[in-house]
Amino acid sequence: MHGLPAALTKAGYKLVDLGRFQAGTDNFAPQITAFKKAGVDIVTGVLNPPDFTTFWNQARQQNFKPKIATVAKALVFPAAVDNLGAAGDGLTAEVVWSRHHPFRSSLTGASSAQVADAWEAQVADAWEAQARKQWTPPLGWIHALFEVGVDALKRSGDPFKPAAVRDAIKATQLQTLAGPVNFAKGPVKNVSTIALVTGQWKPGGKFRMDLDIVSNDAAPVVPTTGKLRPLA
Incomplete structure (x- = not known):
């Protein structure tokens, strides 16, 4: 996360950040109040699932409704999104791999x-x-x-x-x-990167929530399965 402020500012975004908070806190009122006052449209960060659940429930209770909420860690796993019920619809997260990725296992040949x-x-x-x-x-x-x-x-x-x-x-x-x-062509020695795509949660069929791939700008080889929807 240390690299995000400079990158976001360079991209033209205004950053509203109250700094770190104690993990497990039960009160996100200061953050929510600041976000509402600044007219924040996008919420992003790296939160544990319980912390994001607390934040998101309180945000809805206090009528803070950003257009996009894309949160690493908390929104990668379906169980965490399931716990939000209908409030999980439309949330987004980075996706390192999905069932839609066009690659096969070098061990088994499985897609x-x-x-x-x-x-x-x-x-x-x-x-x-x-x-x-x-x-x-x-x-x-x-x-x-x-x-x-x-x-x-x-x-x-x-x-x-x-x-x-x-x-x-x-x-x-x-x-x-x-x-x-x-590992020979990474950004630094002995590092190999994997391009990320953007996933957005929606009500599912077989499972309570399904993950659509809504942006593949960094990895065009991965097909999109839906279009990005603003949060309701």
């Missing part, structure tokens, strides 16, 4: 949709024996980590030699379920 379907078909935890698990964006990302690890071990020549494994990881150029991973 993104097939991996998501397989995940959802699995029986949930024992205490939710009748429940079904909805796919989440981190699913494909974590799958890709295993792809990179297996690929590096195979190419190392000897997986019991740390230096060989290290060098193999450094030389990784692999097409994964989450997209291409290339």
Whole structure:
């Protein structure tokens, strides 16, 4: 988040930020009052699900209705959005992977949709024996980590030699379920980035809420499945 203020200001946005708050707080009145006074149209940040739930419920109670609320961490998982009920409709978040991504696993050859379907078909935890698990964006990302690890071990020549494994990881150029991973062409040494798309939650069918891909400017290869809607 440290890089956002400068980037937002450069892009022409006015930033309204009261600074940090104590995690687990039950009172977001100061922030909401400041946002309303400044006429804030967009809310963004990185919040834990419980904190965002508290903030969003209080925002609605105090008649603060921004046009867009896009929040990392809190809005990535469907369970957190489900807890908001109808107030979750239209919220947005960054999406590192989805069932709509046009990539396949280098381990199994399965498509993104097939991996998501397989995940959802699995029986949930024992205490939710009748429940079904909805796919989440981190699913494909974590799958890709295993792809990179297996690929590096195979190419190392000897997986019991740390230096060989290290060098193999450094030389990784692999097409994964989450997209291409290339540690040689990252923004800094030994870093590979994955382009994000924007997802927006809407009432679902099979599950309570579904995630539409509404913007793919950073990753045109990922198809959009809907258009961005302002919050009601």
